[in-house]
Amino acid sequence: MSVLSNRVLTMAASATLAMSKRSQEMQAQGIDVINLSIGEPDFNTPEVIKEAGIAAIKNNFTHYPPVPGYMDLRQAICQKLKRDNGVDFEPSQIIVSNGGKHALINVLLAMINPGDEVIIPAPYWVSYPEMVKFVEGKPVEVRATIESDFKITPAQLEAAITPKTKLLIFNSPSNPTGMVYTKAELQALADVLKKHPNVYILADEIYELITFDCPFESFAQFSELKDRMIIMNGMSKGFAMTGWRMGYIAAPAEIAAACNKVQGQMTSAASCIAQKASVAAMQQDPKQSADLKNMVASFKKRRDLVREGLQTVPGFKVNLPTGAFYIFPDVSALFGKKYGKYTINSGDDMAEFLLDEAHVALVGGNSFGDSNSIRISYATSEEKLKESIRRIKEAVAKLA
Numbered sequence: 001m002s003v004l005s006n007r008v009l010t011m012a013a014s015a016t017l018a019m020s021k022r023s024q025e026m027q028a029q030g031i032d033v034i035n036l037s038i039g040e041p042d043f044n045t046p047e048v049i050k051e052a053g054i055a056a057i058k059n060n061f062t063h064y065p066p067v068p069g070y071m072d073l074r075q076a077i078c079q080k081l082k083r084d085n086g087v088d089f090e091p092s093q094i095i096v097s098n099g100g101k102h103a104l105i106n107v108l109l110a111m112i113n114p115g116d117e118v119i120i121p122a123p124y125w126v127s128y129p130e131m132v133k134f135v136e137g138k139p140v141e142v143r144a145t146i147e148s149d150f151k152i153t154p155a156q157l158e159a160a161i162t163p164k165t166k167l168l169i170f171n172s173p174s175n176p177t178g179m180v181y182t183k184a185e186l187q188a189l190a191d192v193l194k195k196h197p198n199v200y201i202l203a204d205e206i207y208e209l210i211t212f213d214c215p216f217e218s219f220a221q222f223s224e225l226k227d228r229m230i231i232m233n234g235m236s237k238g239f240a241m242t243g244w245r246m247g248y249i250a251a252p253a254e255i256a257a258a259c260n261k262v263q264g265q266m267t268s269a270a271s272c273i274a275q276k277a278s279v280a281a282m283q284q285d286p287k288q289s290a291d292l293k294n295m296v297a298s299f300k301k302r303r304d305l306v307r308e309g310l311q312t313v314p315g316f317k318v319n320l321p322t323g324a325f326y327i328f329p330d331v332s333a334l335f336g337k338k339y340g341k342y343t344i345n346s347g348d349d350m351a352e353f354l355l356d357e358a359h360v361a362l363v364g365g366n367s368f369g370d371s372n373s374i375r376i377s378y379a380t381s382e383e384k385l386k387e388s389i390r391r392i393k394e395a396v397a398k399l400a
């Protein structure tokens, strides 16, 4: 009998974190690896937010905060939701957690019974199915490919809903594809959901602030869905605060109260310092913030650079991502090709080959639910991006 639980034995390790660790280990051995595997802004946290964190320590905000978060932070989150998304929430509907990941697992622990079905459009972020399985729910994948810009259709959603469907996990802008659903596309999916009043929507809006010429749209705008909408968001991406570990949900009161109970027994409140810094983050109006505008402008420039570069790699098929900082090339045209000990039969094979032969770390698509593709995070300097394209091209040219 294993010392470990079946729950953990059957869980896959996070592929994004694993690849990032491998590239760091190679770097520590003196190998010049370019790491395009981790989804993390390379910018620093804006000064005004850091100052608020420092002030929190100086002002002795060093004791246990209330489990769901300080009232001023929850109020600032409600104001943000009103200002940016036009939706009304009360502070009692907000639960602040240790990052978006923690917020997501709280919701699943609070809502999912064994056998409940959770619809997950694929390609998806690696952690969704593993989290759903961890709480004994059943992930139901709905597959989209590059031909449909990695977006699911209303007919696909309709076909996936059964009497056991409890939740849809929806992520736009998407990790790993960078795609952003338009208002019309969202409306068409909302029309399906309106017919199924027992299905809740967990909207992961963590890349909300990173879109290029394509406005972010939330399911929360459809008032018929508001009572079964759980918005999850966080500070990691839009405010370059990955290490502060700050995420939150805005949910129907009953679900928020349940998450509060779970969090009260498992972890208590998130860090007092990070919470106070996050008040300053929430007060940033994205329409005014120079920090945010500069960050998004850089990401857009890098998106163009990477996309144009990848279009010149024979066998790589790319579309035009309109948000986040990922691009998800389909490399299936190269399947069957070989070089030395490598045979490319999946995106994961391509990622291994490129790590060894090009010293470029990226993540194979298998753990995102798409074995034809690879995920590139372009949250790094233009110089490194240009060099990685050069290396990828050189390595791919060796495949025959």
Ligand code: PMP
Pocket: 039, 098, 099, 100, 101, 102, 125, 171, 174, 175, 204, 206, 234, 235, 236, 242, 246, 247
């Ligand atoms: N959702 C998505 C789609 C993500 O890419 C991430 C980043 N890892 C998260 C949630 C969680 O982010 P964090 O825990 O850093 O807030």
Ligand code: GLU
Pocket: 014, 016, 017, 037, 038, 039, 040, 126, 175
């Ligand atoms: N969201 C990022 C990524 O997908 C960070 C790593 C993680 O938490 O999975 O790379």
